[in-house]
Amino acid sequence: MKTSFWFRPARFWKWFAFYYPVSKEGWIATIILLAIAFATFFSADVSSHSISDTLIGFAPWFIMIATAFDLLCFRFGEYPSWWRKKPEGKRARK
16 A cells, blocks of 8 residues: 655755645645634734734744644654664764
């Protein structure tokens, strides 16, 4: 049975990586989460009087939305080849 991934990893620079959607389901999940993020931002912006109030009201929700996206990517995404375990002989010495 061939598995189709919703997301694929991309690596840039040395330590940074992100997932991008490659299937219809991945695009739908990404668009829904972005729509929720924009709606949350605008609802926090309506009830605030300054930029700091907006960011304080939006930050916890954005962290939860980003965590949900990250969990979706790890569940339905392709495993990156650079995260493989090192061979037994390459362990650091004590």
